[in-house]
Amino acid sequence: MHRALCPVETLYVGQRSRAVLSCALRGRVDVAALSAAYDAMAQAHPGLRSRIEHDGAGHVLRLLDEDERPSLTLRYGDLEEAYAEELNRPLTVGGPLSRAVLVSAPDEESHLFVLVIDHTVTDGHSSIALHNALWDRYRALVEGESAAEPAAELSAQPSAELSDPRWPEPVSRLLPPVDEADTATYLDGRLEEVRRHPVALVPYDAVPGDGTRGGAGDGTGGPQGGIEVRRLTLDADHTARLRRTARDAGVSVHAVVAATLLATARRRLDGDGPRTLGCLSPVDLRSRLSPPVPATALVPAVTTHLQTLDVAEDLEPLELARTVHGRLSDFLARGDHFREMRITPEIPRTPALQLATVIATNMGVVPGPRLPEGLRAVDVRLVPAREQYFPQAGRSPVMACVVSFEGRLSIEFPHSTACFSRSFMRAFRDDVRAGLLRFTTAAPSRRADALTA
Structure with missing residues (x-):
């Protein structure tokens, strides 16, 4: 079968x-x-x-x-x-x-x-x-x-x-019907957009052959290195205050996280003026289809939204978050998430359609497993991984997988040690944490207690 x-x-x-x-x-x-x-x-x-x-x-x-x-x-x-x-x-x-x-x-x-x-x-x-x-x-x-x-x-x-x-x-196969000419027009527009606004990527810093995963050194030990993860978590109090700050500003937590990622990436790029950066946001289609597709249906049900922004080093983070939020909201309001899904087969021929400086997934707030008495879940994690990271490219997007299990925000940064060194990704993670904590100061604070792993 x-x-x-x-x-x-x-x-x-x-x-x-x-x-x-x-x-x-x-x-x-x-x-x-x-x-x-x-x-x-x-x-x-x-x-x-x-x-x-x-x-x-x-x-x-x-x-x-x-x-x-x-x-x-x-x-x-x-x-x-x-x-x-x-x-x-x-x-x-x-x-x-x-x-x-x-x-x-x-x-x-x-x-x-x-x-x-x-x-x-x-x-x-x-x-x-x-x-x-x-x-x-x-x-x-x-x-x-x-x-x-x-x-x-x-x-x-x-x-x-x-x-x-x-x-x-x-x-x-479940997308609403559409005129093929509409899809072709949308694709032409997307191709023109990526041609006119090529995005800057974060340069790799790892030195091939300098150490091994799990061993001495801070590099790779081989052309492909190994997959490692730097992780950022916020406690429930800071997560709640981050959500409150985002809500009061009229933006989503996703927009706040994406803006923080973009600002952190900008500081890793040269030049004094604004740089054109890209943010790729996966978009869940399940709730947007009719009838809705339940999460229990085991199929990939996502498309993506790519937006390019001119980001200066001194750009105010909340202003950047408002831009990210507004553009994603407009994308959904126009129904472009369905159009984007239809042009997905074009990506192998034109990878720039999904080429971004940062990739910011967001699963939202999800429950952890319910276990019987005598067994408890200490921690739950979701991390994407793949086979090829292409260190020969010299630069790539930075991936951030965002999910809140049981009210605690967690951001996972998977990377290949053949591309980004451990010290680079630790510093990137720490800068993102500092940026998110600055957003939480808009709400009453008790004790700063952000955990990293």
């Missing part, structure tokens, strides 16, 4: 990008129940137990044979080291598009659960929903509740070509 990939989904095949969700746990884990919960998720969502194949006409998702399907992997050892290894371990080419690993520390009370999913079959919202559904299933099994089999909710009626009715419909 198989399902053809739509042109938008096919773009992820070459990228080999993946969502890496992790949950640090404290307490007793029932391994059998966790294994059964993951099996139930894979059974409910065919994409988790599929491989990508080329069938001559294009790429398809094909169900794996029973003995090839993914199952929970158990490991023991240091949790931080295990996380770094799982972040850097790609999904096997031609193998399952998901992986679940439970790592237990020697004390058997501390654990790390890692769920990896290929972006061909998921996005940030659906991967978080899947992670929470898995733990809901686990809790029901441990507590002996009567739990119905998890159902993969469909984004539309199955098409005639689908041999398994549980395959979700590609989101690109």
Whole structure:
């Protein structure tokens, strides 16, 4: 049984990008129940137990044979080291598009659960929903509740070509009808825009061969280096004050974060005057379709908004945030998010359509997993990773994955050590933190308590 990939989904095949969700746990884990919960998720969502194949006409998702399907992997050892290894371990080419690993520390009370999913079959919202559904299933099994089999909710009626009715419909097929001439006009305008306003990228600073990931030095040790993550988190108090400041200013938290990222990137570029920078914001389409597509539908359901801005070093951050917010709001009001989705197949021919100085994702405020008594979640993380970072390019966008789990803002900065050194990304992270904390001073302050990792 198989399902053809739509042109938008096919773009992820070459990228080999993946969502890496992790949950640090404290307490007793029932391994059998966790294994059964993951099996139930894979059974409910065919994409988790599929491989990508080329069938001559294009790429398809094909169900794996029973003995090839993914199952929970158990490991023991240091949790931080295990996380770094799982972040850097790609999904096997031609193998399952998901992986679940439970790592237990020697004390058997501390654990790390890692769920990896290929972006061909998921996005940030659906991967978080899947992670929470898995733990809901686990809790029901441990507590002996009567739990119905998890159902993969469909984004539309199955098409005639689908041999398994549980395959979700590609989101690109659910867009409202449009005149092809309108799409062509929109594409012409976007191509002219990127031609007239090329954006500056942040130069790499890593020196190939200067150290190894996990070893001495601050460089890479190889042409590809390793994937590492610098992280910024704000406590609940500072997160609430940041939201309040944004609300009082009439902008979104996303705009505040994006403006802070742009200002931080500008300070890494030469020149005294304004520089043209780009901000790429993924846009969730689920709630904007009719009928809405639930987060439980395991499909990539995002498009992007690219805006270019002239950013000076002394530009007032709130003014920049208002510009970012206004442009994104206008983009949505015009319905350009649907037009952008339709021109996505053009990106391989014109990568500048998505070329930005900073990429600012934002999952918004999401709940963490609900666990049974005797087990608690110490931390939850979502980090995107991919196979190729192209250090030979000499410069690239800076990626920031923004999500608020349980009321605490978290920004993850994944990077290759073949491109950006550890010291560079630590300094970038710290500057972003300082910029966000300045926004929180607009609200009553208790104790500055921003955590970094």
